[in-house]
Amino acid sequence: MKILVVSPKDEVADAMGFLLEGQFQAEVVPVNDSKEAIQELLTEKEFHLIVIKEDPAMAVLLKYIFNSDLGMPLLVLTNKEKRDQLGPEFEALIYGTLSRSTVLDDLKTQVESAIRAGLLSESTENTAYCRIRTALLTKVTPLPGDLYVRISPKKFLRIFKKGDEFSASDLERFLVRKKIEALYFEKKDMASILPILGNSIAHTIKTQASSPESAGVVAGQLSDAVRELNSYLGFTPEVQAIAKEGVKLTLKSIGASPKLGKVLQNLRKAGGDYISSHSLYLANVACCFSLVMDWPSGTTFQKLAHAAFFHDIVLHSHHLAQMQTLAELAKNQNQFSAREIEIYKRHPLFVAELLRRYPEIPPDVEAIILQHHERPDGSGFPRGIKAHQFTPLGALFVIAHDYVSFMYKNRMATVEEFFEFHAPFYTSGHFKKIFEILIKSKEKLGLEKLK
Ligand SMILES: [Fe+2]
Ligand SMILES: [Fe+2]
Structure with a gap:
């Protein structure tokens, strides 16, 4: 399943990508805002789901989706008040909303429910690894599981052990110097990683x-x-x-x-x-x-x-x-x-x-x-x-x-x-x-x- 995620590049976007790829084997296409999303949809209509983190031009994107009748579930990260302001025609478009503080749980529940309802189908490709954006790794340190780098489509090489620190200089080394955008955890560790990410998001909100x-x-x-x-x-x-x-x-x-x-x-x-x-x-x-x-x-x-x-x-x-x-x-x-x-x-x-x-x-x-x-x-x-x-x-x-x-x-x-x-x-x-x-x-x- 192919998912368009509309959000500025931040912790929440990275965590959503991690969940969608790791848990549902989805192919995630991230774009920064509604304008980029429309451009993407003009050239590529084969998305199965769009996840939008509310942005000022969201109404334009919703209007575009409404008029082009793309017919796919839409999940919007917004609060109830903003959702109520959208107007009844868009209301019918939106499959579900995600709350900021529980975004990962909401996303998981909504995607599972769309799969159960037959609106989405889970990819059959089943690997033992899930991708995590390198930028997120300083949020889950000490690492809750072994960390791998992908060296070929089916080969993964362990580079960190569970419990190791992933420091700012590691981030610099992998992301900036080696330009490795994503690393991998074993899927079995997903359950312990998600709450840590959830905590980190809650902390960001708190500050x-x-x-x-x-x-x-x-x-x-x-x-x-x-x-x-x-x-x-x-x-x-x-x-x-x-x-x-x-x-x-x-x-x-x-x-x-x-x-x-x-x-x-x-x-x-x-x-x-x-x-x-x-x-x-x-x-x-x-x-x-x-x-x-x-x-x-x-x-x-x-x-x-x-x-x-x-x-x-x-x-x-x-x-x-x-x-x-x-x-x-x-x-x-x-x-x-x-x-x-x-x-x-x-x-x-x-x-x-x-x-x-x-x-x-x-x-x-x-x-x-x-x-x-x-x-x-x-x-x-x-x-x-x-x-x-x-x-x-x-x-x-x-x-x-x-x-x-x-x-x-x-x-x-x-x-x-x-x-x-x-x-x-x-x-x-x-x-x-x-x-x-x-x-x-x-x-x-x-x-x-x-x-
Ligand atoms: Fe009560
Ligand atoms: Fe009560």
């Missing part, structure tokens, strides 16, 4: 966060990365380090005095994947509520930001994560596998278990996470506790979680409608106290300007 707004965006991307990496690596010290950065950036995005009005506006135009954006807004809303309660902000913010960042970290289906109660789950149960439902019902326990191995976690966070799907009337899960058994922070977190979910599902709703709808549920224990203060403190919540 780009500066303002509170961009800190929020990056926190969301890191939350995606932690979810993905945790699923195939486990909650290793490396994954924990990314999570730590994610929580730090979440706190940065909240600032010293979060206002519900601002959070609500952002929530209404929320981009990104559901779980990451949901976690970020939940952190903001919960901290805003705790400020209204006059709970000491520093430590409380820490606890709430941790709880929000981690609370759904073991879930993978964005649709499943939108289920709030067991009743909602039962209504939609034919959309999920038995295993997904089982994981969902136990995810508060799984996350709490995960965090027990995470030394940074402040006290009380585990209880908040264990309680985030419990309901004051005892109909929640996993334990079915009642209102008076909640901790104060657990109850506040549930109200904040209800608020974020309600506003996500009812984009035009007002906060009064939220209060009105939920009043019958918050009638005892901490729920009653917190809810009464919230109702009385609309101004403090920062809603005075909202209709």
Whole structure:
């Protein structure tokens, strides 16, 4: 299968090429931008897939593809917000999108799904080696496997051993002096190389966060990365380090005095994947509520930001994560596998278990996470506790979680409608106290300007 990859020459383009060639034996043709892509498509129409990393002229390329009716799957690396701006005619062209922080996993999943759907066919040529661009090798040092140079179509010569360093001077020697653009790993090592590349991309994203707004965006991307990496690596010290950065950036995005009005506006135009954006807004809303309660902000913010960042970290289906109660789950149960439902019902326990191995976690966070799907009337899960058994922070977190979910599902709703709808549920224990203060403190919540 022949794939056109439209992206400036960077780490992400190299990593995508590595995956497509190594995992799917694809022939990858890289071009720098949409203009070069159109030129390529004018002379060579035999591509089976186009992967586009969003660039300013992307709409021109999409228009060209649309008008020339090339009929091949398109994968676009973009965020949801930008995708929504593309317009309905292009929407139909796009087979799938790739999120920046989980680009490799998304690409793998989407290509596999296109193969299963019969839109792409996997190449039958099967070699034991996969190509990696030389420029990427300093990102995966010490080397996770033996490294080879190709000396003939079928002969490979080992030049580095697993565990060796691939230094900047090695890069200079191979890429600049010998002009060797790519070297090879054994395919069996692919599984250990991909997470390292994923980590490296997450690190690059992290260093780009500066303002509170961009800190929020990056926190969301890191939350995606932690979810993905945790699923195939486990909650290793490396994954924990990314999570730590994610929580730090979440706190940065909240600032010293979060206002519900601002959070609500952002929530209404929320981009990104559901779980990451949901976690970020939940952190903001919960901290805003705790400020209204006059709970000491520093430590409380820490606890709430941790709880929000981690609370759904073991879930993978964005649709499943939108289920709030067991009743909602039962209504939609034919959309999920038995295993997904089982994981969902136990995810508060799984996350709490995960965090027990995470030394940074402040006290009380585990209880908040264990309680985030419990309901004051005892109909929640996993334990079915009642209102008076909640901790104060657990109850506040549930109200904040209800608020974020309600506003996500009812984009035009007002906060009064939220209060009105939920009043019958918050009638005892901490729920009653917190809810009464919230109702009385609309101004403090920062809603005075909202209709
Ligand atoms: Fe959850
Ligand atoms: Fe949630």
